[in-house]
Amino acid sequence: MSFTQSSLKVGELATGHELNVPIFRFRGTDVEAPRVYIQANVHGAEVQGNAVIYQLMQRLETANVLGDVVLVPLANPLGINQKSGEFTLGRFDPITGVNWNREYFDHKVDVEVWYAQHHHLDDAALTHAFRTHLIAACQARLDGEWGITSGHQLAVSLQKMAHDADIVLDLHTGPKSCKHLYCPTYAYELAKQFSIPYTLIIPNDFGGAMDESIFCPWWQLSEHMATQGRSFAVAVDAFTLELGSQEHIDLEDAKQDAHGIMAYLSAKGVIGEQVLPAEMSRFGCYLKDYKKYHAPLGGMVEYKATLGEKLSAGQPLANILRLDKYGSDQVLTPLTLPLDCVPILHFASASVYQGTELYKVMTNVFEL
Numbered sequence: 001m002s003f004t005q006s007s008l009k010v011g012e013l014a015t016g017h018e019l020n021v022p023i024f025r026f027r028g029t030d031v032e033a034p035r036v037y038i039q040a041n042v043h044g045a046e047v048q049g050n051a052v053i054y055q056l057m058q059r060l061e062t063a064n065v066l067g068d069v070v071l072v073p074l075a076n077p078l079g080i081n082q083k084s085g086e087f088t089l090g091r092f093d094p095i096t097g098v099n100w101n102r103e104y105f106d107h108k109v110d111v112e113v114w115y116a117q118h119h120h121l122d123d124a125a126l127t128h129a130f131r132t133h134l135i136a137a138c139q140a141r142l143d144g145e146w147g148i149t150s151g152h153q154l155a156v157s158l159q160k161m162a163h164d165a166d167i168v169l170d171l172h173t174g175p176k177s178c179k180h181l182y183c184p185t186y187a188y189e190l191a192k193q194f195s196i197p198y199t200l201i202i203p204n205d206f207g208g209a210m211d212e213s214i215f216c217p218w219w220q221l222s223e224h225m226a227t228q229g230r231s232f233a234v235a236v237d238a239f240t241l242e243l244g245s246q247e248h249i250d251l252e253d254a255k256q257d258a259h260g261i262m263a264y265l266s267a268k269g270v271i272g273e274q275v276l277p278a279e280m281s282r283f284g285c286y287l288k289d290y291k292k293y294h295a296p297l298g299g300m301v302e303y304k305a306t307l308g309e310k311l312s313a314g315q316p317l318a319n320i321l322r323l324d325k326y327g328s329d330q331v332l333t334p335l336t337l338p339l340d341c342v343p344i345l346h347f348a349s350a351s352v353y354q355g356t357e358l359y360k361v362m363t364n365v366f367e368l
């Protein structure tokens with residue numbers, strides 16, 4: 001299976017240099033098979049998704065690819081190049097301060113009105129019409145005569161490509177993190193295909209992220225049609241995969257995740273061969289039970305809890321060291337949580353302000 005390479009201009013610098021993202025396309029042999037869009041590195045420091053795309057493309061080259069697969073690594077050239085000393089910043093647009101993954105376009109489709117105008121169509125024609133509507137709305141946003149911010153320009157350009165697919169995977173990492181997956185409630189059975197131990201099951205709410213920008217309009221349409229007595233399955237899958245920690249490339253680990261993605265693509269009929277998911281335990285948690293723990297005081301942090309392992313109530317989470325309090329019992333503050341949980345990620349730095357989001361933990365975890 002051969003691929004083609006192209007690029008898309010997503011912005012321009014003050015010097016006139018163009019910002020481009022690379023696009024790799026594997027053309028499928030079956031027009032009925034689902035089409036796939038996979039991007040990585042929208043957050044500048046979250047580089048591991050590029051390694052996963054590298055491993056995935058090597059698998060696809062020898063696979064029987066039925067549905068078109070479009071891969072966009074290095075999807076945020078400005079963010080990726082936003083270095084400061086040894087580190088990559090690249091989480092927020094440096095001009096507006098907005099998180100690059102909160103810039104996607106909220107369609108706010110009035111599904112009641114839209115469906116009233118299109119209810120005479122059969123499912124295939126309805127799917128085509130709705131997809132066309134979403135893509136045209138993105139283009140109109142890009143063409144707006146008042147212009148749009150750099151962050152929005154990037155996000156909506158990517159989103160427009162992604163709307164053309166039936167399956168969208170956005171590859172991220174946490175700061176220091178174990179692997180986890182954001183999965184819309186309707187698709188949660190599919191979480192078992194990926195080689196990812198923890199799944200966050202998310203509702204139909206738009207918060208600006210890529211995955212939500214893709215599935216929310218379709219989910220809303222599906223729910224509205226159900227109230228009109230017509231069953232119409234959500235026509236797209238969209239997931240955010242959090243593949244470990246930022247500022248880190250691990251090619252062997254990327255192979256495991258490429259395998260998980262191949263297993264999912266196999267289950268969806270995108271590739272002709274059967275690829276079985278890894279045998280492993282998988283756990284889920286509803287987003288409402290995903291808790292943020294903020295530092296109760298500033299200081300130096302010793303992170304104690306192991307990511308991805310159960311932590312019982314009262315066990316050590318972290319220590320905060322305050323040398324300005326040396327000689328008192330406040331020099332060292334052990335932190336614990338009042339309930340059982342699984343710590344999923346923690347802040348990347350060992351020094352924090354009071355109020356820093358120190359850990360994110362899953363509670364009420366269950367086996368998938």
Ligand SMILES: [Zn+2]
Pocket residue numbers: 043046101172173
């Ligand atoms: Zn991210």
